[in-house]
Amino acid sequence: MNETVLDFQKIHDEFRPKIQNYLARLVGEYEAEDLTQDVFIKISRALQTFRGESQLSTWIYRIATNTALDKLRNPSFKHIVYNGTSDCSDSAELETKDKDMWTGEDAPSPEQQLFRKERYKCYCDCIETLPSNYRTIVELSELEELAANEIAEILGLDLDVVKIRLHRGRKKLLQELISHCKAEDWL
Numbered sequence: 001m002n003e004t005v006l007d008f009q010k011i012h013d014e015f016r017p018k019i020q021n022y023l024a025r026l027v028g029e030y031e032a033e034d035l036t037q038d039v040f041i042k043i044s045r046a047l048q049t050f051r052g053e054s055q056l057s058t059w060i061y062r063i064a065t066n067t068a069l070d071k072l073r074n075p076s077f078k079h080i081v082y083n084g085t086s087d088c089s090d091s092a093e094l095e096t097k098d099k100d101m102w103t104g105e106d107a108p109s110p111e112q113q114l115f116r117k118e119r120y121k122c123y124c125d126c127i128e129t130l131p132s133n134y135r136t137i138v139e140l141s142e143l144e145e146l147a148a149n150e151i152a153e154i155l156g157l158d159l160d161v162v163k164i165r166l167h168r169g170r171k172k173l174l175q176e177l178i179s180h181c182k183a184e185d186w187l
Helices: 003-027 029-049 056-073 110-128 132-143 148-155 159-180
Strands: none
Touching (some): 003 029, 003 132, 110 132, 110 159, 132 148, 132 159
16 A cells, blocks of 8 residues: 555544534535545545645645535535534534543533533534524534634635634624523533
């Protein structure tokens, strides 16, 4: 095996779940798997041309974003409006074992785990209600944990535009959370 194939396999293993979740939020679960495959085909073809001028994750998310935007612009694509059934995250991330692997403390009870999942679902549902120019930026920041400069590079926007939209998007998100999620969920 050549080095590029090994590198691609590592990239695929690390980023595929993240990209599939990201695309599911943008275009829906039904289309996400096919688009994820398209993204990784593009990555495999272009990996040798990656110059390292940006972070690898930024480059991958840009490919994923452009692929999703191409799909959304296609007149034959019928985007199904979010109905609350989409999984906002990899559910494995929210499940815990009997002990925390870092601290050794007892894991949350099943009730606490359910409570966290419900709170996180409400959070994701509220993000889905944001206008698209805010939603993508908030998702990249809050769910994908990317920095504003990475988001600007991925979306091809000026950093100041990203910061403004992120601020406004978070403000709208807070309003949505206050009006749609039970207050005790956030205490």
